[in-house]
Amino acid sequence: EKGELQSAASALLVHRYVEPLIAQGVDVLVLGCTHYPFVQPLIEQAAMRAGKPPLAIIDTGDAVARQLLRLLDQHGIRHQAGDGGALQGFTTGSRTTLARAFITLLKIDPAVTCISVEAELASGK
Structure with a gap:
């Protein structure tokens, strides 16, 4: 959220929260927040450092955007650009x-x- 996408602080957070999951053998990780894809490279690096097979990473951002558009259309409040x-x-x-x-x-x-x-x-x- 501070724009520190590749910082040591971001890497430390990935280490603290993601590496224990990788160590337990997680092979699929669902990114459940819209800003997690910005640190996806750090997550992939953590998996490689752990010597694990590549993680399947599911980015939910597109699904969230599609749902937002559906709801805007449903309520007649979608605004066109331009x-x-x-x-x-x-x-x-x-x-x-x-x-x-x-x-x-x-x-x-x-x-x-x-x-x-x-x-x-x-x-x-």
């Missing part, structure tokens, strides 16, 4: 971190604003 709309990012964390993540992961550079949830609630927005 209307000149704009994307703006909001974060309660670091504006720089989110801006870097947009550029690195999605190759886009929208405006990013840091907000305080408490301030927004207090203002009645």
Whole structure:
């Protein structure tokens, strides 16, 4: 979530949570969160270091996107691109971190604003 896709901290998390599964002989791993595919190379490296056969990795991102489109269509709220709309990012964390993540992961550079949830609630927005 901090954009540290290949960092030592990310590798440590994969080591802590994934390598025990690999050691137990897991041969299929389902990526159950939309940002896990970004660390898939670290997961594959962990399996190779363990000397295990390649893991079958199932990325659920496409299925999640298809379900979202189905629900948007079902409720008549799917919006077609091309209307000149704009994307703006909001974060309660670091504006720089989110801006870097947009550029690195999605190759886009929208405006990013840091907000305080408490301030927004207090203002009645």
